[in-house]
Amino acid sequence: MSVPPPGPPEEELELAQEPGWNSNADADGVASRLRGASRVVVTTHAKPDGDAVGSTLALVHALRAINIEATAVYIGPWSDRFNFLAEDAPVIHREPTESPTDREEQLFASADCIAITDTGSWSQLEAVRTHIQNRSDQTVIIDHHGHGDEAVADLRWIETRAAAACEMVAEVCARLLNCKSPAQLPRQIATCLYLGLATDTGWFRFSNVTSNTFRTAADLIDAGTDADAIYQQTELTDSPQRLLIMRSALNSLRLENNNEFAVMSLRLRDFEEAGASRDDYGGIVDIPKTVGSVKVVALALEAPDGRTKLSLRSKAGAGSVDVNLVAQTFGGGGHKHAAGARTDLPLEQTIEKLIEAVANAERLA
Ligand SMILES: [Mn+2]
Numbered sequence: 504m505s506v507p508p509p510g511p512p513e514e515e516l517e518l519a520q521e522p523g524w525n526s527n528a529d530a531d532g533v534a535s536r537l538r539g540a541s542r543v544v545v546t547t548h549a550k551p552d553g554d555a556v557g558s559t560l561a562l563v564h565a566l567r568a569i570n571i572e573a574t575a576v577y578i579g580p581w582s583d584r585f586n587f588l589a590e591d592a593p594v595i596h597r598e599p600t601e602s603p604t605d606r607e608e609q610l611f612a613s614a615d616c617i618a619i620t621d622t623g624s625w626s627q628l629e630a631v632r633t634h635i636q637n638r639s640d641q642t643v644i645i646d647h648h649g650h651g652d653e654a655v656a657d658l659r660w661i662e663t664r665a666a667a668a669c670e671m672v673a674e675v676c677a678r679l680l681n682c683k684s685p686a687q688l689p690r691q692i693a694t695c696l697y698l699g700l701a702t703d704t705g706w707f708r709f710s711n712v713t714s715n716t717f718r719t720a721a722d723l724i725d726a727g728t729d730a731d732a733i734y735q736q737t738e739l740t741d742s743p744q745r746l747l748i749m750r751s752a753l754n755s756l757r758l759e760n761n762n763e764f765a766v767m768s769l770r771l772r773d774f775e776e777a778g779a780s781r782d783d784y785g786g787i788v789d790i791p792k793t794v795g796s797v798k799v800v801a802l803a804l805e806a807p808d809g810r811t812k813l814s815l816r817s818k819a820g821a822g823s824v825d826v827n828l829v830a831q832t833f834g835g836g837g838h839k840h841a842a843g844a845r846t847d848l849p850l851e852q853t854i855e856k857l858i859e860a861v862a863n864a865e866r867l868a
Contacts, residue, residue: 524623524651526661528643530671533660534678536643537562540616542572544634547620548627549578549599553702553737556585558620558645558668561695563592565676568689574610578630580782584737588695599630611635617642621668621699623651623659645671666711669699670719685719690727697723698733706734710819745784747777752787752802757854758794764861765791768803768850788814799824799861803854806845811853813844823867829860839867 528536537543545562547555559575566573574593581596595607611617611634623644625632635642635655642656647665665671673685673696682688685696700720704712707720724730751773757766769784777783788802797818804812813833815826817840826842833853835844846853 524649524653524661526659528658528660530660530674530678532658533643533645534675536658537566537571537616537618537675537679538569540571540614542614543616543618544574544576544610544614545618545620546576546578546628546631548622548624549630550580551577551582551585552621553585554667554669554699555621556588557695557697557699557702558672559618560588560592560594561669561672561676561692561699562618562620563594564590564689564692564695565679567592568692569679576607576610576631584740585698587736588698590691597630603634608634615641617656618645619643619656620645620672622646622648623653623655623661624648625652625655628655645675647671664713664715666709666713666716667699667703669696669703670716672696672699673719673723684722686722686725688723688726693723693726693728694733697728697730698737701730701733702737706738742779742783744777744779748773748779748783749787749790751777752784753790756791757858758791758797759858760862762794762796763798764801764858765794765797765799766801766803766854766857767791768805768854770805770850771807788816792816792818798822799826799829799864801857801861803850803857805850809849811846811848811850813846813853813857815842815844816840821868824861824864825867829857829864832860833857 543566545559547559563573563575574595576595579596579598597603617635617638619642622628623646639654639657644656644659645668646661647663647668649663660671662671676688676692677685680688697720700716704716752767752769755768759766788800791797791800799817802814806812815830817824817826819840825839827837827839830836830842830844833844833846835842837843
């Protein structure tokens with residue numbers, strides 16, 4: 504089963520570009536700006552996913568290959584499954600709750616260019632905001648999302664048709680290294696880019712895949728990417744505890760509203776019994792989506808403080824439920840197809856209330 508690592512809210516299907524979030528550059532413009540720099544910090548959204556890690560590390564490797572100092576800075580939680588991509592590249596990790604180290608402060612202070620990939624939103628850059636605020640003239644964004652804050656960077660290449668930031672960064676790296684196409688990139692860089700492309704498209708299954716995605720993937724395989732090895736290293740490396748916590752979740756499964764709504768729950772003692780940590784449940788909420796009749800899925804999680812944390816997802820298409828609106832009735836929010844909330848109610852009560860809220864939710868046309 505391929506379960507995505509924790510990442511930013513799912514917005515693959517939101518292709519519409521927001522007014523006030525416009526592209527003003529292309530691969531050439533970004534590459535020539537980066538070429539003119541001597542010390543670059545490359546960063547991305549907090550809780551970096553495969554695309555975030557792949558796109559940033561590909562850039563760091565490419566810049567270092569042309570003798571530009573480059574370091575990747577990540578705000579956690581960090582997934583160890585991506586460690587193999589960094590190789591010899593300098594990388595800094597920090598949890599969002601920790602304060603920056605002196606090295607991080609110094610890196611940003613001495614950088615003459617800051618490159619951000621896979622986001623352009625202050626909300627996803629909160630932990631590095633103090634470093635990059637008021638430096639939009641030195642900052643470059645490469646992003647494929649339909650929302651962002653133009654004030655982050657003066658130079659922005661935004662391409663919402665790109666399935667992954669890596670699809671774009673492949674073009675930038677090719678230009679930096681004077682390659683005719685990504686097929687000529689060094690294998691190390693191609694591997695980073697392929698990982699981002701594969702994970703952001705659910706291994707080339709999601710609706711964001713285009714012919715260009717496949718063309719780029721084919722080029723990256725020509726460049727020496729071992730696609731099967733990447734699959735094994737990212738998708739077949741779960742801990743046994745994760746499988747056990749998945750079992751607990753499935754044991755708790757309830758199918759409601761004529762099998763349209765699947766809700767699961769996890770209690771603190773489930774984590775204890777499985778020996779699992781709170782990082783082990785990412786993506787579990789999605790499992791019942793494989794059932795044809797299921798339109799909405801939810802996972803209710805007992806929090807140490809007795810509150811309940813809710814994760815909600817819905818499938819797109821006719822009769823779809825806007826889970827953002829459902830989450831709002833619990834004081835939470837998010838996107839149409841991915842939302843969350845925290846309530847003061849205990850688990851059972853939350854689930855009963857949730858079943859009712861989903862049954863009464865308005866259906867999208
Ligand atoms: Mn992405």
